[in-house]
Amino acid sequence: MRKNIAAFFCGLLFAAGLGVSGMTLPTRVVGFLDFFGGWDYSLMFVMGGAIAVYLPVWYAMKCRKSVLAGNLPCSARKDTDARLFIGASIFGIGWGLAGICPGPGIVLLGRPSVETAAFVAAMLAGMLVHRALPRKQIAAATG
Amino acid sequence: MDWQRIWPPLLGGLMIGAASASLLALTAKTAGISGILEGILTREKGELGWKAAFVLGLLAGGVGLAFLLPENLAREALRPLPMMIVAGLLVGFGTRLGGGCTSGHGVCGIGRLSLRSILGTVTFIAAGALTVVVARLVEGS
Structure with a gap:
């Protein structure tokens, strides 16, 4: 129970950060992705700021016991495969079209429009489509 | 550099990092x-509780932002409805095939200096920029 309460407040802070940062403004996101137009570099500081906090906590805590639940992992994944590159490319195309990634999509439901709600519904459907594909077939197709 | 433009993304990023x-x-x-x-969606055994709680927190944050910072929650979409649906499908499918999105790869993965996540993040930013x-070009504006 304490773990779930902690997760709730982490989600709340995460949403507040997304809202303050401008990640919930698709025009800003597309401006950041527009390297060959009038590039808006400012959203670089969202990822930069987040990593600056996360990285030292990871290195201080990895392999140790978390406060409320189990142990942290001891290492990060190093492996790469075709699935990573194909999936990230497909995600990037959708992100570039709508200017919305999964976190901001959920947060935008706090002040929804038909278009953003449809985007989120389709995003969840896309996850289920991936889930429904036979694992073996994906493995065969992507090496 | 224009501090007025940088401080909200930086503050938001620090908050996202603190949450993660x-x-x-x-x-x-x-x-x-x-x-x-x-x-x-898949009612993952043993993980459903905290995952549902985290998303409830995100939704509660969205409702709070709608009152406190509504100008930062865009209602207008960049594209017409059918294209938004296509984009949503691509984001949902692609993030699961690639094993992460902006938060999982971009923040937590890079924050662990994971080669997998660094390459994934470079890939989705490059694909987004190309898109x-x-x-x-297609829309001719």
Whole structure:
């Protein structure tokens, strides 16, 4: 129970950060992705700021016991495969079209429009489509 | 550099980092939102509770922002409805095939200096940038 309460407040802070940062403004996101137009570099500081906090906590805590639940992992994944590159490319195309990634999509439901709600519904459907594909077939197709 | 433009993204980023790092330190879990959503959709055994709680927090945050900072929650979409649906399908499918999104790969993965996540993040930013260019050419603006 304490773990779930902690997760709730982490989600709340995460949403507040997304809202303050401008990640919930698709025009800003597309401006950041527009390297060959009038590039808006400012959203670089969202990822930069987040990593600056996360990285030292990871290195201080990895392999140790978390406060409320189990142990942290001891290492990060190093492996790469075709699935990573194909999936990230497909995600990037959708992100570039709508200017919305999964976190901001959920947060935008706090002040929804038909278009953003449809985007989120389709995003969840896309996850289920991936889930429904036979694992073996994906493995065969992507090496 | 224009400090007025930089400080909100930086502050927001620090908050996102604090939220993700807190989740890690308190519960040993990774704040990867696409994986969390998939876990809820599939009622993942043993993980459903905290994942549902985290997403409830995101939704509560969205409602709070609608009151406190409505100008930062865009209602107008960049594209017509059918294209938004296509984009949503691509984001949902692609994040699961690639094993992460902006939060899981971009923050938590890079924050662990994971080669996998660094390459994934470079890939989705490059694909997004290319899409913006192609969309502009197609739409002729």
